[in-house]
Amino acid sequence: MNTALQSEIEVSARQGIPKRRRWLSKLKKDKWLYILLVPGLLYFLVFKYLPMWGVLIAFQNYQPFLGFWNSEWVGFEHFRNFFANPDFFRLLRNTLILAIYDLVFFFPAPIILALLLNEVRLAYFKRIVQTLVYVPHFVSMVIVASMTYVFLTTSGGIINELVAAVTGQSINFLADTDWFRPMIILQMMWKDSGWGTIIFLAALASVDMEQYEAAVVDGASRFQRLIYITIPAISSTIVILLILRLGSFLDNGFEQIFLMTNSLNRSVADVFDTYVYFVGITQGAFSYSTAIGLFKSVVGILLIYGSNRLAKRFGQEGIF
Amino acid sequence: MNSSKHDSIGEKLFDGLNYLFLGLLALVTVLPFIYIIAGSFATEVELMEREFFIFPRDPSFSAYQYIFSTDTVSRSMINSVIITIAGTIANLAFTFTMAYALSRKDLMGRNVIMNLVVFSMLFSGGMIPGYLVVKELGLLDTYAAVILPGAISAFNMIIIKNFFQELPPGLEESARIDGCTDLGVLWRIVLPLSKPIIATFGLFYAVGHWNNFFSALLFLNDHMKWPLQVILREIVMLSQMAAGDMGAMDPNFVEPPDQSVKMAVIVVGTLPILLVYPFLQKHFAKGVLLGSIKG
Numbered sequence: 015m016n017t018a019l020q021s022e023i024e025v026s027a028r029q030g031i032p033k034r035r036r037w038l039s040k041l042k043k044d045k046w047l048y049i050l051l052v053p054g055l056l057y058f059l060v061f062k063y064l065p066m067w068g069v070l071i072a073f074q075n076y077q078p079f080l081g082f083w084n085s086e087w088v089g090f091e092h093f094r095n096f097f098a099n100p101d102f103f104r105l106l107r108n109t110l111i112l113a114i115y116d117l118v119f120f121f122p123a124p125i126i127l128a129l130l131l132n133e134v135r136l137a138y139f140k141r142i143v144q145t146l147v148y149v150p151h152f153v154s155m156v157i158v159a160s161m162t163y164v165f166l167t168t169s170g171g172i173i174n175e176l177v178a179a180v181t182g183q184s185i186n187f188l189a190d191t192d193w194f195r196p197m198i199i200l201q202m203m204w205k206d207s208g209w210g211t212i213i214f215l216a217a218l219a220s221v222d223m224e225q226y227e228a229a230v231v232d233g234a235s236r237f238q239r240l241i242y243i244t245i246p247a248i249s250s251t252i253v254i255l256l257i258l259r260l261g262s263f264l265d266n267g268f269e270q271i272f273l274m275t276n277s278l279n280r281s282v283a284d285v286f287d288t289y290v291y292f293v294g295i296t297q298g299a300f301s302y303s304t305a306i307g308l309f310k311s312v313v314g315i316l317l318i319y320g321s322n323r324l325a326k327r328f329g330q331e332g333i334f
Numbered sequence: 335m336n337s338s339k340h341d342s343i344g345e346k347l348f349d350g351l352n353y354l355f356l357g358l359l360a361l362v363t364v365l366p367f368i369y370i371i372a373g374s375f376a377t378e379v380e381l382m383e384r385e386f387f388i389f390p391r392d393p394s395f396s397a398y399q400y401i402f403s404t405d406t407v408s409r410s411m412i413n414s415v416i417i418t419i420a421g422t423i424a425n426l427a428f429t430f431t432m433a434y435a436l437s438r439k440d441l442m443g444r445n446v447i448m449n450l451v452v453f454s455m456l457f458s459g460g461m462i463p464g465y466l467v468v469k470e471l472g473l474l475d476t477y478a479a480v481i482l483p484g485a486i487s488a489f490n491m492i493i494i495k496n497f498f499q500e501l502p503p504g505l506e507e508s509a510r511i512d513g514c515t516d517l518g519v520l521w522r523i524v525l526p527l528s529k530p531i532i533a534t535f536g537l538f539y540a541v542g543h544w545n546n547f548f549s550a551l552l553f554l555n556d557h558m559k560w561p562l563q564v565i566l567r568e569i570v571m572l573s574q575m576a577a578g579d580m581g582a583m584d585p586n587f588v589e590p591p592d593q594s595v596k597m598a599v600i601v602v603g604t605l606p607i608l609l610v611y612p613f614l615q616k617h618f619a620k621g622v623l624l625g626s627i628k629g
Contacts, residue, residue, distance in 0.1 A: 037442070040442050041442065044438070044440075044441055044442070044516065046515050046516035046517040047434075047435040047438055047441055047516050048435070049517075050431040050432070050434060050435040050516070050517070050520070051431070051432060051435040051436070051447070053427070053428050053431060053432070054428055054429070054431060054432025054435070054486055054491070055432070055447065057428055057432075057482075057485050057486050058450055058451060058454060058486070058488075060467065060471075061464070061467065061482065061483045061485070062454040062458070062459075063450070063454070064459075064463075064467050065458065065459025065460065065463035065464045065466075065467050066457065066458070066459040066463070067459075067463075068459050068463030068464075068466055068467060069459045069460065069463050071462075071463065071466075127359075130352055130355065130356060131356065133348075133349070133352055134352065134353070134356065135349075136353075139353065139356075142360065143356045143357070143359070143360045145615060146360040146363050146364050147359060147360060147363050148615065148618075149363060149364070149367075149608070149611060150363060152541055152545075152607050152611060152614060153545070153604055153607055154544070154545030154546075154547060154563055154603065154607075155545070155547060156545075156547045156563040156564075156566050156567050156603070157545075157566070157600055157603050157604050159567075159571065160566060160567070160570040160571060160596070160599075160600050160603075161366050161370060161600060163570055163571050163596075164370070164373075164570065164593065164596055164597060164600070165366065170381065170382065170593055172369065204362070204363070208363065212618070236345055236348075261456075268548060269547055269548050272548075272551075273547075273567065273571065287461075290460070290461050290462065291461060291552075294461065294462040294465070295461075295462075295465065295552065300462050300466065303461075303462050304460060304462040304463060307459075307460030307461055307462060307463075308460060310460070311457055311458060311460055314457075315456060315457055318456065
């Protein structure tokens with residue numbers, strides 16, 4: 015097919031057929047492919063690129079009844095208002111603290127779990143554990159949050175009964191501001207640390223067994239094999255996932271935080287994502303909330319470029 | 335990979351602790367599900383008396399009878415099923431057609447479109463502009479609002495495109511010599527070869543639709559169209575039946591068995607996922623591996 019096309023082009027070039035005709039003949043030759051492309055292309059233009067254009071309402075006083083074209087332009091007013099708003103620092107603080115907790119406690123969990131699973135020699139035991147720890151990934155956040163509510167409620171939740179049996183009094187985990195962040199991180203670990211091991215286990219499976227055998231012959235201990243063979247084998251995967259994680263550093267997982275937020279823990283629970291929802295959708299401040307979202311997206315894109323360059327400087331392969 | 339004969343005591347100790355830890359971890363993963371399922375069949379009295387149990391003393395279906403005594407839950411299940419089926423079909427149609435067209439390296443404009451796709455993975459307009467687009471299209475309160483904005487996962491599309499590129503080119507060429515158009519090649523040659531990958535991505539998309547909460551929250555104000563996940567949150571977390579007080583009109587109304595009802599609704603929301611899990615498990619290692627090839 016390629017050669018057919020090439021010879022066609024060569025023939026037309028030799029015959030001095032104008033460029034435009036070639037262009038048209040290519041379009042005609044691939045007409046079915048272009049027809050197949052239409053739905054997907056429309057999807058990206060309407061649902062991805064139209065909203066990117068729509069981001070411009072961050073610089074307007076967007077009024078739904080005036081529409082995009084007739085709304086008044088206000089420049090950076092919403093950004094100035096947002097940075098001057100005391101909410102800004104609260105949101106920034108909450109978002110950053112959760113993101114740091116995520117990076118410190120959640121990010122390493124799948125790596126450690128994968129390394130532990132890799133040390134298991136009983137194949138069936140490994141398979142059973144893997145099968146079970148992957149399950150929560152497929153369960154919705156609503157289910158996870160609902161189970162958390164059922165287990166942690168002070169009126170008969172099993173975990174609180176346990177706590178009460180040991181310490182003599184129950185803890186109101188769901189409303190306590192000190193417990194909000196640990197609760198979020200524990201939910202994340204329960205739901206996704208098993209799933210996160212897959213990519214590392216795949217990287218480990220591709221390690222040449224001869225390396226281990228040679229290390230054994232050289233008298234390397236199991237710990238040394240871990241440090242000098244196993245961990246280097248997954249280091250590039252770790253770096254790639256770290257870059258991706260840093261790129262979405264300010265995304266705290268809207269659904270989870272939204273579901274776990276209530277009027278009592280709001281002071282620590284509000285993050286950029288949920289604030290955009292409450293201010294934008296619930297209160298209808300479209301332009302103001304779009305400005306907040308845009309601020310977050312721009313920081314995110316800077317972070318992903320920054321971490322990618324940093325990774326390259328340290329001699330790792332980046333993602334682009 | 336290791337020879338177990340020469341293990342030192344330290345290594346044996348490590349192995350023992352490792353097995354113990356992983357075993358406990360697996361237990362922590364499944365126990366919540368088991369407890370919820372058991373609790374959904376228990377009576378409220380038993381839940382009050384015995385906090386810790388796996389098998390209810392006298393199993394009862396009262397919690398399930400209660401949640402299906404009005405059509406709030408069953409209606410939301412029907413909504414979820416409609417959204418899941420229609421949404422998955424839309425996902426597959428949109429994703430596979432685009433992936434096939436882009437898998438052809440000689441396609442004019444391919445690089446421009448690929449760049450558009452990749453850029454959309456890095457930067458998005460955000461929640462509010464996305465909401466306004468759906469609103470301006472007049473899709474609010476329609477099933478399409480929770481289906482179309484997520485019709486293609488750029489990541490999945492790229493994986494499928496790469497899969498198509500690796501198919502042996504000879505097959506397509508011989509079909510073309512036999513007079514097939516590109517459409518015919520896709521339908522008769524490529525798709526039959528892609529059955530496993532269609533099943534994989536179909537399952538993943540379907541699970542995503544069944545679990546979707548956010549789009550429904552954002553785009554559906556009409557209670558009659560709410561999927562199960564939204565109703566689940568209403569019942570368990572906001573502790574109220576969405577369609578008002580369900581017992582008030584019913585003379586046979588019995589006081590709701592509070593905790594066990596919540597557990598029963600959670601079971602109803604989780605069960606479909608647990609049922610397809612064996613099929614998912616068969617496919618996902620493959621899917622994730624395909625993804626990591628991308629590079």
